[in-house]
Amino acid sequence: MLDPAEIHARAIVIDGHADTPQRFVDECWNFGDPLGAGMLNLETARTGNLAAEFFAIWVDPREWPGRMAHRTLQLIDGVYEQLRQYPSAMRLGCSAEDIRQAHREKIFCVLLGIEGGHSIEADLGLLRIYHRLGVRYMTLTWANTNEWADSSGDLDDPTVVHHGGLTRFGREVVLEMNRLGMMVDISHVADSTFWDVLETSRRPVIASHSSARALTNAPRNLSDGQLRALASQHGLVMVNFYPSFIDARWRTGWAATQPQREALYQAAAKQYRERGEPMPYHVLLSIDRSFYAEHLRDKLPLAPLSALVDHIDHVAGIMGIDHVGLGSDFDGFPIAPQGLSSAAGLPSLTAALAERGYTAEQLTKLLGGNLLRVLEEVQDGAL
16 A cells, blocks of 8 residues: 555646746746745645646736736736746646646646636637637636626625626636636636536536635635535536635634735835836735734634645535545635645645545545546537
8 A cells, every 4th residue: 555655746736726927927036946935836846746737827807907918918928938948847738638748757737727707808719819828727707706707706895796697798708618628617706607607518617726615604615515516517626725715713813804904905005006007916915924924823823734634525525536626726825724835745735635544546536637537528528
């Protein structure tokens, strides 16, 4: 019987979501550089045996109004520049076989996923262009409702026009993604949008970075009914590592400080607003990390690794082992759970899962095999 370290070393480990591309563009940072304040680079990927990563192409709609596509292409270009700089260490992947081939050659496989349907600016032509550039999933919304799909992030905002789920054009987006062989991602969407997507899509649907609502009552997480529905259509849920989505105690404690942190955000934003520039996301992350270190470290201990394992356990228990994966959200949040401050800690997660009784076969599926299956099934249906 293999030990957990051997299981992890032999698996094709794939992570469904990391916000690292902003670092390439906004911080002039390279993937081969020392990690710094981030969570993922070439060194930590190698140490953690991370074979492939979906880099999230996320445009903050508050900072880039009217320039969504411009920022989307800027971030994609940032990823391509990394591929140019490290041709022997990194490679773009557009299919399951690309991932397997890169793994055989010990090359880190870069995958692209757009986070937020506002990036297509309600234009199917832009969706097709992004697909030609290598994008293989799109999260239909971010925390903002767009022109054609409702988000879970602003349902209580009376100033936002909601649609009751997907509009007719939203259904066209889902069907066009099916035709292209692009995975439809329902992380961030409103419940009404979720059910419209499952009614519309002819291919398996994914949640690239969502956890279990039954354990942590966050709108971003999925209910047991949603988990069962996704499993019935051969879908996949990649569990998010963010403590606010996996640890109710941490979520409550962190949310209580939102007014204090918001004041710090506004003060930091002032200089960017005066210059008419977008405020980079790393500025917010830096504020959050400093605030935690100065005010919360003793009052709000790091979320335990067991909390993440509980969510993976719950999703696997409801959906079955063939429908769960990893969607870390690395570089998208400020404070990580214990043992997972970077991708180098991924073997500790595998060890913790093995302690819960997961077999080598089950772990191999969970760590990346399930995503390979879904990607193949979605692409096999492309026209």
